[in-house]
Amino acid sequence: MISWLLSNRAALAFSLAAGLVLAIAIVALLVARRRRARGVPIVARDVATRTLAEESLRRSEATSRAFLESASESIVIADATGRIVLLNARTETMFGYARAELLGQPVEVLIPAPLRERHVAHRATYMAAPRLRSMGRGLDLAGLKKDGTEFPVEVSLSYVATDEGTRAIAFITDISERVAFQKAARQADKLAALGTLSAGIAHEINNPIGIITSRVEVMMLEAEEDGLPAEVRKDLEVILRHARRVATITQGLLSFARQSSGTRGPVNLNQVAEEIVQLARKDMSRARVEVTMKLDETMPTIVADANAIGQVLLNLLTNARSAMAGGGEITIETSHLATARAARLTVRDTGSGIPPEILPKIFDPFFTTKSEGTGLGLSISHGIVHDHHGALDVRSEVGKGSTFTLTFPLDTAASA
Ligand SMILES: Nc1ncnc2c1ncn2[C@@H]1O[C@H](COP(=O)(O)OP(=O)(O)OP(=O)(O)O)[C@@H](O)[C@H]1O
Ligand SMILES: [Mg+2]
Numbered sequence: 357m358i359s360w361l362l363s364n365r366a367a368l369a370f371s372l373a374a375g376l377v378l379a380i381a382i383v384a385l386l387v388a389r390r391r392r393a394r395g396v397p398i399v400a401r402d403v404a405t406r407t408l409a410e411e412s413l414r415r416s417e418a419t420s421r422a423f424l425e426s427a428s429e430s431i432v433i434a435d436a437t438g439r440i441v442l443l444n445a446r447t448e449t450m451f452g453y454a455r456a457e458l459l460g461q462p463v464e465v466l467i468p469a470p471l472r473e474r475h476v477a478h479r480a481t482y483m484a485a486p487r488l489r490s491m492g493r494g495l496d497l498a499g500l501k502k503d504g505t506e507f508p509v510e511v512s513l514s515y516v517a518t519d520e521g522t523r524a525i526a527f528i529t530d531i532s533e534r535v536a537f538q539k540a541a542r543q544a545d546k547l548a549a550l551g552t553l554s555a556g557i558a559h560e561i562n563n564p565i566g567i568i569t570s571r572v573e574v575m576m577l578e579a580e581e582d583g584l585p586a587e588v589r590k591d592l593e594v595i596l597r598h599a600r601r602v603a604t605i606t607q608g609l610l611s612f613a614r615q616s617s618g619t620r621g622p623v624n625l626n627q628v629a630e631e632i633v634q635l636a637r638k639d640m641s642r643a644r645v646e647v648t649m650k651l652d653e654t655m656p657t658i659v660a661d662a663n664a665i666g667q668v669l670l671n672l673l674t675n676a677r678s679a680m681a682g683g684g685e686i687t688i689e690t691s692h693l694a695t696a697r698a699a700r701l702t703v704r705d706t707g708s709g710i711p712p713e714i715l716p717k718i719f720d721p722f723f724t725t726k727s728e729g730t731g732l733g734l735s736i737s738h739g740i741v742h743d744h745h746g747a748l749d750v751r752s753e754v755g756k757g758s759t760f761t762l763t764f765p766l767d768t769a770a771s772a
Pocket of ligand 1: 675679707708709710718719725728729730731733734735758
């Protein structure tokens with residue numbers, strides 16, 4: 357956490373310093389453009405001197421522009437009314453616009469609609485007293501691409517006073533990758549802390565619940581033999597059912613805590629898929645679920661714990677089946693991502709889908725929408741995949757279904 361804070365500070369300091377250098381280049385560029393537009397105000401003794409001066413001016417403009425264009429941040433310069441007057445190439449790639457589409461537009465086209473009004477007010481305040489600062493400190497800022505997608509950004513603001521008025525300069529950094537990494541690190545921390553706690557709880561509960569279950573089983577046999585009243589047998593059944601549920605949760609906690617202990621060897625995801633589907637086939641056909649497999653024949657092996665990966669796939673299939681109460685289709689697909697050097701397995705269902713408001717919670721331990729669920733299936737799966745340096749992602753649309761994707765990097769998995 358501390359290293360994050362430090363790296364965030366360092367990143368901010370770096371971006372402010374880079375901003376200063378670029379601001380100087382931008383001033384030079386704005387001045388050079390202005391002078392060129394007006395004609396160079398030099399009293400030229402002769403044509404040769406004038407050509408030299410023009411050449412030097414042209415070169416300084418070219419240098420400033422090169423600075424601007426090579427910047428890894430998007431740089432957007434706006435006039436006092438908020439119209440974009442200059443932008444660099446990174447702005448085009450970051451926001452998906454061609455330069456000509458943005459020039460003359462209000463800067464708010466790059467901001468998601470709900471934040472625009474506030475931005476207009478902030479812009480006016482900034483222009484009244486401009487200074488070098490970061491924008492929206494402590495707030496989650498977002499950029500808006502031409503295709504409508506939003507992405508997290510960090511913005512530093514600066515300004516230049518020109519003879520045409522003040523120009524505001526925004527240095528915009530796309531922080532999607534950093535945000536995703538922070539989220540994954542938070543999830544991993546949470547799971548690690550929970551793993552320790554789970555191991556302790558499971559250890560304490562496992563033995564007593566085993567004794568309770570077996571004693572109740574014996575009592576039920578005796579109740580039958582001794583002809584005890586039906587109510588007593590019913591009560592014993594209820595006790596047994598709940599004791600078994602506690603035992604299931606304890607087993608879940610144990611495998612959650614022990615997710616990294618299995619031995620690893622070469623594993624082909626096609627083979628895991630075939631074995632697990634074979635295992636689940638009866639269950640699936642009883643639930644009127646049709647399972648289709650599209651296996652990539654060129655799948656390379658990864659170094660993994662085959663049982664653990666099988667457990668992940670089984671969890672995904674079980675979830676898919678329970679999302680299709682009236683039956684449906686599950687498609688399991690494998691693919692070798694040669695360029696990315698990764699092996700991928702996806703499980704797609706035609707089930708209920710997952711509402712957007714619960715989607716961020718489904719990997720949390722104990723989060724469940726099922727009366728009989730423990731809510732550990734996906735968090736255990738996430739832990740196993742993370743342990744293999746892989747990723748477990750989900751896309752879902754309510755009423756259409758969900759797709760869970762497992763991706764394992766070949767290089768990291770091979771060296772694990
Ligand atoms: N394929 C899916 N379609 C729709 N919802 C899903 C799907 N997979 C998971 N979910 C949602 O995510 C929640 C958490 O899943 P998870 O596997 O962790 O626990 P669970 O299935 O509820 O319980 P358990 O795995 O212990 O039986 C589920 O309760 C369900 O709401
Ligand atoms: Mg589950």
